[in-house]
Amino acid sequence: MDIDEPYDNNNYSSSHGVPNEGQDNTHAHQFHEDDMIDNDAFGQAPRMEDDDDDEEVGLENTDSLNTTNKPKSSKGDSTKQDHQTSEGQGQNNTSSADAEVDWYVQEDNNEEDWIALKKAWINERNSPEILPYAGTVLENLMELMSFQQEAINELREQGDPKSGFKTIILLTDLERIKYIVRSYLRARLSKLETHAQFYLSDLAYRNRMSQQEIDYLSRHVQALESHYVDSFLNQFPRHLKSSIVTEQDAEEDGDESAALSGASMLTKPDLNEAVFCRVKEEIGDYQFGDAQDIIYMARNSIFITKYSTVRHLLEDGKVDLI
Amino acid sequence: MALSAHQKIAFTPAELQFLAENEPITIVPTRHIEKLELISGSYGPFNPPRKAQVPLWLAAMLKSSSYCRIVPPSWMDSENLEKICNSEEQPESRFSNLPPYYIIVASILFECAEDDIPEAQSIRRLLQDVGEIRQGKVREGLKYLNPAQLQMDNLSMAEINQIRPLFKGAFNMLSSLADLKRQAPFEADESQYSQMNTNSSLMH
Numbered sequence: 001m002d003i004d005e006p007y008d009n010n011n012y013s014s015s016h017g018v019p020n021e022g023q024d025n026t027h028a029h030q031f032h033e034d035d036m037i038d039n040d041a042f043g044q045a046p047r048m049e050d051d052d053d054d055e056e057v058g059l060e061n062t063d064s065l066n067t068t069n070k071p072k073s074s075k076g077d078s079t080k081q082d083h084q085t086s087e088g089q090g091q092n093n094t095s096s097a098d099a100e101v102d103w104y105v106q107e108d109n110n111e112e113d114w115i116a117l118k119k120a121w122i123n124e125r126n127s128p129e130i131l132p133y134a135g136t137v138l139e140n141l142m143e144l145m146s147f148q149q150e151a152i153n154e155l156r157e158q159g160d161p162k163s164g165f166k167t168i169i170l171l172t173d174l175e176r177i178k179y180i181v182r183s184y185l186r187a188r189l190s191k192l193e194t195h196a197q198f199y200l201s202d203l204a205y206r207n208r209m210s211q212q213e214i215d216y217l218s219r220h221v222q223a224l225e226s227h228y229v230d231s232f233l234n235q236f237p238r239h240l241k242s243s244i245v246t247e248q249d250a251e252e253d254g255d256e257s258a259a260l261s262g263a264s265m266l267t268k269p270d271l272n273e274a275v276f277c278r279v280k281e282e283i284g285d286y287q288f289g290d291a292q293d294i295i296y297m298a299r300n301s302i303f304i305t306k307y308s309t310v311r312h313l314l315e316d317g318k319v320d321l322i
Numbered sequence: 323m324a325l326s327a328h329q330k331i332a333f334t335p336a337e338l339q340f341l342a343e344n345e346p347i348t349i350v351p352t353r354h355i356e357k358l359e360l361i362s363g364s365y366g367p368f369n370p371p372r373k374a375q376v377p378l379w380l381a382a383m384l385k386s387s388s389y390c391r392i393v394p395p396s397w398m399d400s401e402n403l404e405k406i407c408n409s410e411e412q413p414e415s416r417f418s419n420l421p422p423y424y425i426i427v428a429s430i431l432f433e434c435a436e437d438d439i440p441e442a443q444s445i446r447r448l449l450q451d452v453g454e455i456r457q458g459k460v461r462e463g464l465k466y467l468n469p470a471q472l473q474m475d476n477l478s479m480a481e482i483n484q485i486r487p488l489f490k491g492a493f494n495m496l497s498s499l500a501d502l503k504r505q506a507p508f509e510a511d512e513s514q515y516s517q518m519n520t521n522s523s524l525m526h
Contacts, residue, residue: 100419103422104422106346118344125329169358169380170360172379187325190325193324272497274490276482293470302475302477303471303472303474306471306497322422322479
């Protein structure tokens with residue numbers, strides 16, 4: 001079906017054998033007893049994989065793709081996995097060998113752009129430092145969103161009152177994606193503003209930022225500095241004046257003491273901050289920082305630990321912050 | 323500011339609900355609905371009485387306009403919850419394996435589709451019990467907190483979010499105390515003070 005095809009509300013009506021009016025639970029109950037899932041038509045659809053290079057992404061290519069993602073039955077039988085290997089620290093494992101449902105398997109195998117952005121958002125919100133910018137994913141989503149907006153506009157222009165419900169669903173979906181995009185960008189901005197000068201002065205971190213973020217942050221720092229100078233720094237003796245600015249600025253002034261104190265005023269994110277993380281793939285025995293304990297990190301085990309301990313696991317995509 | 327003070331520490335309830343609404347749920351359409359091409363995936367076409375899997379927010383929308391009936395998730399069953407409740411109550415027991423958003427998913431379902439949940443009353447009560455028992459266990463877990471790590475498998479997102487401020491604060495305090503202990507007493511004093519000075523600089 002093409003997205004701009006007029007939405008035929010007759011399809012909602014009783015012509016397909018389902019009574020529109022006077023519907024009651026008897027009918028509903030019958031459906032339930034049939035108890036079946038059509039995997040071909042439905043099971044795969046929610047876990048569609050978007051092809052990034054495809055203009056029609058998410059709109060046309062529906063049933064052919066996605067062989068890697070297993071449809072999950074309503075009972076979750078197909079996703080049962082035994083991960084009893086983890087021994088709780090503090091909570092001892094009393095139940096022995098019952099297989100358990102892996103609630104995360106569906107999402108972990110899903111590579112759609114919006115899922116990737118949702119994860120990036122959650123990670124960003126929980127990590128003390130700025131993480132690499134999810135540029136490609138955002139670009140793809142922006143393209144999809146403008147495409148979808150056009151489709152919605154067309155639906156509206158047609159003014160067909162019957163397509164109202166579909167328009168509402170499409171709009172809700174669009175707004176939800178916009179919400180993730182906004183939340184993601186805000187989470188980053190909040191962190192960037194907190195340690196603006198540090199992030200700007202560190203090349204490794206600059207590479208994690210988008211050009212817009214760098215531009216914004218430079219202006220932010222400039223505004224802040226001129227505000228400080230105007231409001232009090234210009235009243236200070238010369239050797240204290242430059243101490244608020246970055247190390248390099250102070251060095252350029254040839255003021256050594258200012259250079260030193262300037263360096264000490266640069267606030268940095270605290271990489272030893274506590275984070276909660278979930279293990280996405282079996283890691284095995286892992287040493288937590290400089291502590292003596294070696295812990296077995298099984299899939300889906302959850303830890304609270306120092307960010308610096310799991311930092312490189314996060315970079316490798318082996319854990320997610322939660 | 324880009325984030326509110328609360329958002330810097332934990333997720334807001336609204337944000338958690340938003341995340342939970344993306345969880346998949348099975349519906350039984352009661353009318354034919356054409357295929358929906360959404361950014362978050364393609365769903366349908368829906369032909370009653372064939373079950374289909376959609377995100378919770380879509381299910382709630384369809385349900386509120388009587389386009390579908392929602393099939394409660396398999397864990398939302400009074401027998402299953404009774405079992406979970408019992409095993410949670412065992413001393414030294416670990417957390418049972420409930421979905422990451424179980425509390426929120428349940429509350430959304432009770433709100434929008436209570437008529438589709440058999441034994442809704444007892445399930446509601448059992449979920450409340452399970453939640454309270456787990457909350458008690460989480461608080462017990464605080465005892466085991468150490469400067470390196472603490473494992474707490476199967477905690478749900480809402481539960482983690484709830485304990486986040488307390489556990490984070492306690493953990494940060496423990497690890498900075500451990501750092502102090504490792505250093506020579508005098509050195510420790512000095513570095514701690516200089517760090518404090520940095521953090522309370524004019525930039526904040």
